[in-house]
Amino acid sequence: MSRYERKDSQRSDDRIYDDEYYGQYNEGPVYEKDYYDGYGAPAPPKTSYQYPDAVAKFIIHLYKAINNRDTAEIENLYEIRFPQLTKDYFKEEKWPSDISHLVEDQLFITLYRELYFRHIYAALPQSLSFSDRCNSYSNYCELFNLILTSPEPIDLTLTNQWLWEIIDEFVYQFQSFSQFRRSPKLNEDEMSYMKDHSYIWSVMSVLNVLYSLIEKSNINLQLKAYFNNESSDGVAGEFGKSPLYKMLGYFSIIALLRVHSMLGDYHLAVKVLENIDLHKNTMYCNVPACQITTYYYVGFAYVMMRRYADAIRTYTNSLLYMQRIRQMFQAKSYQNDQVNKQTEQMYTMLAVCLVLHPQSIDESINAVLQDRKFAEKIARMQAGDLKEFENSFLFACPKFLSPVPTSLDGAAPEQTQEPLHIQKTIFLQEVAQQIYLPTVRSFLKLYTTMPISKLSAFMETDATQLGECLLCFKHKMHNVVWTKGISSLDGEFQAGSEVDFYIDKDMVHIADTKVGRRYGDYFIRQIHIMDELHRALKSLKF
């Protein structure tokens, strides 16, 4: 245990990127012994449990496929065989923790251990122990260590899906630990252990990994070149040319978007994407879960920035993309549930945005919102029901975290929900400021010109208050909207609202929006569907 003692565990004032840091974990294989063994539950016996031959065969197969860089076989084993075996043999049990008698390769064992822990988190949360959390962290350190400290790019081929899920899971486990750390479930031993090892799953260590992967891969330079239609060979460098490093770099950017969002830093969240063109179908990402995650967090950040037009565009694009790929997208990964949930969340947030900022959207997406489930929510929100806004927010928002343990920011241990509470309060204050606008809008819609006095009679308010209300309407409907360029932060002020007006002396002049029927989207979608059908038919063997 002593080799994990670190004097500078907080690393509060040190540079983040520091090769030495990774070196700390190089001193011995972690998997041989659970390094946190100082409490209650005894470590499971290593060899008493006999698992079926199929499992051993699978592990050896996977090792061989990776050695042979056989991506088709890796994909098959990882995305189909592994979930299948899990279903058959490990519904209620952990995968074997020690496979050193089957494969001796250090890197492979680390990759396998990542799957092993991921399975516990996903399928056996009730048996997820404190030591599992710590050991999984140290396994990640070991894995990233092997990747980042190697003097030359390591020779490893994995599918993009797999790489994405490693990074995604890494952030998920960080999030899970941050919440766990603030929960009252901890016993005293665990508390004191964490106090002495505060670097475990600390926000700094997570940022450290993500920034290092981004830096190592030169991914930002590569993306810039890609945006300018230039070859990235000149800027990628030795590591960035390797697909492994390049994709880990790309996924780390998306992971940063997520981490910053969870911390409430929406500006930085969108800023880290400044070299990714969200409006282009990017060749960088053929992993649907990654695309959806990107849109989900960007959309949410836009909502919090009061950039509703941008949020609506982002959600709509994402949901259209979902509709398109649904047929091809098979239920073959752990993340399918997550993707479905995020889709629901995006529809909910889209509904919120459209109540606050009505505008016409793609008809097929609109059709879903007309569905009873959403239509009722929308009607309640339009009627100014703050509780409905709150429910929608709570359902659709990301997980929020505090980056420090409770003891540091003075919150009582039971206040695990504080970060969520803060973000929710801020959002609801914004909504409360706009709560009368739908009413104003509904009156404005009735006329093309209307004296102020008449409108104030409708609104049952005096002229001064109404004046403020109308100024507020214009102010809130006038938002920054992205127009061009690679950075999603850029934009200019635009009035995008469906109903607009201006005041000339005592008269309100109203301009409505009339939307003609749209055909283009419909035809393009049909062409896509036919195209996919055609392709599917062609691949059939008769």
Next chain:
Amino acid sequence: MVGGRREEIEELRAEINNFLNTVERYNSSNLLKFQRYVELQVTDNFYDLEANLAVLKLYQFFPQLYQPDIVNMILLKALTNLPHTDFVLCRCLLGPSQMEDLSILRIAYLANLLELCQFKKFWQEKAQDNTLITQISGFDDSIRKFICHVVNITYQTIDRGVLKELLGSIPDAELRSWIAKNSWKEEPNGMIFIQSQEDLVKTKNITEKITFDTVSVVM
């Protein structure tokens, strides 16, 4: 601005920009420089959202280094950049105990009035917080600039008295200078012509335009 001061600002600005582009933005030993940069924004009336958010982030990561005065400055500076939503962005980075700080609650109250465009009430309430606000050089004028922006997008012609009240019942000479600054025109009947809105606010007929880009995916 004194010469030496301007140099200090430029040097610090360059240094801060370098921090922001790397992981140095999370390094708490840079906090003193970041804080100094906030103070300079306050005394010398310039603004850098990105740097200020980085300060709040450092407080988030290292709560023991939290400086309430600096946070007040950052929040007030965020108000000077209305109609941008900087204030909200800054507030999202505060922790639970900070949200209940009395000064912060007070600033949030003022921010709420501004967001609701209740300008008359804002000027009345603001008068009670002078100790907090007078340190922010150019604060009132920044708020007036925001008010002018809202007037500009709302009105074609506005009553002179109403405008004067919105801007905090300023003296006539000052009112005239705001009118000139915005290229507005005083009309003889006590009205002020803001700008012609007919072309900017008109009924839209959205007919579909299909760009080549949209179709290119299926070509």
